[in-house]
Amino acid sequence: MRHASWIHGPRRDVLLAFCWAPFAGLALVVSPHPHALAAVLSGVLLLSLAHQPVTLALVYGDAERFAEHRRLFSVAPLAALAAVVVGLHVSLGLVAVVAGLWNAEHTLMQRYGITRIYGRKAGDDQGSVEKPMIVSWLVLAALVAAANPRTPRYLARLDVGEINRRGISLLTQHRLEATVLLVPVVVAVAVLSGRWLAGERALAAAGTANPAKWIYVGATAALIVTICLNPVVGFAGYVGGHALEYFVIVHGAAGRRAGSGGGGVVGGVVRSPLGAAGFVAAAAVGALIPLVALSRAGTFLVATGAYLTVGALHIFYDGLIWKLRRPTVARDLGAGPAGPAGAAPDRGPVPVAVPVAGPTRP
Numbered sequence: 266m267r268h269a270s271w272i273h274g275p276r277r278d279v280l281l282a283f284c285w286a287p288f289a290g291l292a293l294v295v296s297p298h299p300h301a302l303a304a305v306l307s308g309v310l311l312l313s314l315a316h317q318p319v320t321l322a323l324v325y326g327d328a329e330r331f332a333e334h335r336r337l338f339s340v341a342p343l344a345a346l347a348a349v350v351v352g353l354h355v356s357l358g359l360v361a362v363v364a365g366l367w368n369a370e371h372t373l374m375q376r377y378g379i380t381r382i383y384g385r386k387a388g389d390d391q392g393s394v395e396k397p398m399i400v401s402w403l404v405l406a407a408l409v410a411a412a413n414p415r416t417p418r419y420l421a422r423l424d425v426g427e428i429n430r431r432g433i434s435l436l437t438q439h440r441l442e443a444t445v446l447l448v449p450v451v452v453a454v455a456v457l458s459g460r461w462l463a464g465e466r467a468l469a470a471a472g473t474a475n476p477a478k479w480i481y482v483g484a485t486a487a488l489i490v491t492i493c494l495n496p497v498v499g500f501a502g503y504v505g506g507h508a509l510e511y512f513v514i515v516h517g518a519a520g521r522r523a524g525s526g527g528g529g530v531v532g533g534v535v536r537s538p539l540g541a542a543g544f545v546a547a548a549a550v551g552a553l554i555p556l557v558a559l560s561r562a563g564t565f566l567v568a569t570g571a572y573l574t575v576g577a578l579h580i581f582y583d584g585l586i587w588k589l590r591r592p593t594v595a596r597d598l599g600a601g602p603a604g605p606a607g608a609a610p611d612r613g614p615v616p617v618a619v620p621v622a623g624p625t626r627p
Contacts (some may be wrong), residue, residue, distance in 0.1 A: 269477035270386035272379075272599055273517075278477060281379075281513060285506025289443030289491050292501035309505040310551075316508040317579035319515050319545060324582050325523075327529035337437065341578060349573045351362070353566055364573060371580045372507040373403050375514075381589065382600045383478030391464050398457035398483065403449050406492040407436055411443035418497055440540070449450050512549070516541045518597040525596070531578035 271278045288309055288466055295301035324331055331338055352360040377399050381392050410416050461482075468474035488506070492499025522528040523535035534544045556575065560568040589595050 266490045269480075270383065270475045271477050272382060272386075275477070278482060282340045282481045283487075284509045284513075285484075285488050285502035288505030289488075289502030292498045293495065295488045296495075296498065306497075306501060309501050309508075311557075312508045313504050314556060315549040316511045316576050318556075319511070319548045320586075321552070321575070322507055322544075322548035322580045323515065323519070323531060326531040326534075326584065327527075329529060330586060331529075331618060337585075338370075338582075339348060341581065345577045345581070346570070346574045349570050349577065353570060353573075360573065364576065367580055368576070369403060369407070369503075370400075371583070372503060373399055375507060375510060376481075378587070378589065379510075380478060380481055380485070382598065383475050383481060385589070385595075385600055387468070387475035387478070389464075389468055389475070391461065391475065394457065394464060395482075396482075398461050399456075401450065401454045402486065402489040405454050406448075406489050408443045408447050408450055409493040410431045410496040412447060413496065414440070494578055512545055514598075516545050517599065519544055521597045521599065574612050576597070 274282075277541070288305075292302060292305050292309075293585070295305055348361070352363070360500055367493065380395055380399070384391055384395070465474055467481065488499070488502055491502055519528065519531055519535050520541040523532035524593055526534060531544060534547070535541045537543070539547070552575070556568075556571060559571055563571075587594060587598070589598065594600075
């Protein structure tokens with residue numbers, strides 16, 4: 266069998282695959298204490314809020330990247346703000362559902378993108394199975410949470426944010442429908458997972474499988490199982506792990522881009538003594554401070570509108586700037602094919618580089 270082709274070595278890759286586990290574990294430990302659990306979830310949501318503006322810094326701080334979609338990047342902020350304002354005035358519940366579904370898909374696509382990097386390193390074509398399989402896992406987790414009679418009681422005790430609360434509450438109002446839908450979804454999960462396993466067995470028999478991908482897919486499956494067993498603990502892992510993984514992604518990609526001489530203002534910051542970590546921290550904290558200040562000083566609708574606008578741009582822009590089929594993006598993300606079996610991984614000038622959230626394609 267082929268040796269595992271890691272992105273940046275076994276230790277760091279395994280830590281990245283299971284970076285959701287500390288958030289879920291902490292939530293589980295404090296779960297008997299509602300106030301402590303609420304504090305943990307507040308911290309997770311704050312971390313999630315902090316990672317979103319980093320995408321805007323990558324777009325507007327890099328003239329070359331901005332020029333790729335100049336008109337779109339110029340009008341998108343106003344268009345997003347207008348859409349959010351209209352949505353909030355029409356139905357906050359509808360906005361909550363749309364935002365929740367979009368964020369859930371966005372988070373899952375980040376893990377799908379990383380899965381495909383491992384596949385690309387081995388040269389496999391499992392992407393057409395992996396994407397629907399992983400999506401079916403998320404649908405299963407959502408239906409289990411909706412069908413679980415304990416979910417409303419969890420919500421009554423916790424503050425997961427008004428938008429999240431409304432979205433989940435609307436989901437749990439359809440417990441009967443969710444229970445009925447569980448049967449066909451379980452069948453779909455079994456069929457798709459079986460096809461993926463058969464494909465991996467065939468690749469292993471041919472000596473072209475990448476065992477490193479199995480670990481990452483297994484970590485994703487463990488996260489989905491956690492959500493099914495305890496929606497609140499799983500929520501903490503799902504949201505917190507995504508944000509932490511994104512920081513690692515940007516750190517690596519910005520470093521690689523700067524190392525090749527590009528990146529515009531962002532590249533200049535990364536090449537300065539601040540480094541990639543300094544850029545990520547400055548972009549996150551620099552945008553987080555005014556957003557938090559707005560929530561303290563403004564009304565609920567104003568603060569919510571700002572949060573949703575930044576979040577929408579983050580998700581939308583990620584789908585534009587991180588596409589593995591583009592050579593420069595694949596280079597920035599360290600997504601090139603692996604060398605000979607057993608060869609040392611390509612470490613590059615930065616610690617980690619993996620694909621980002623959004624509708625990434627192999």
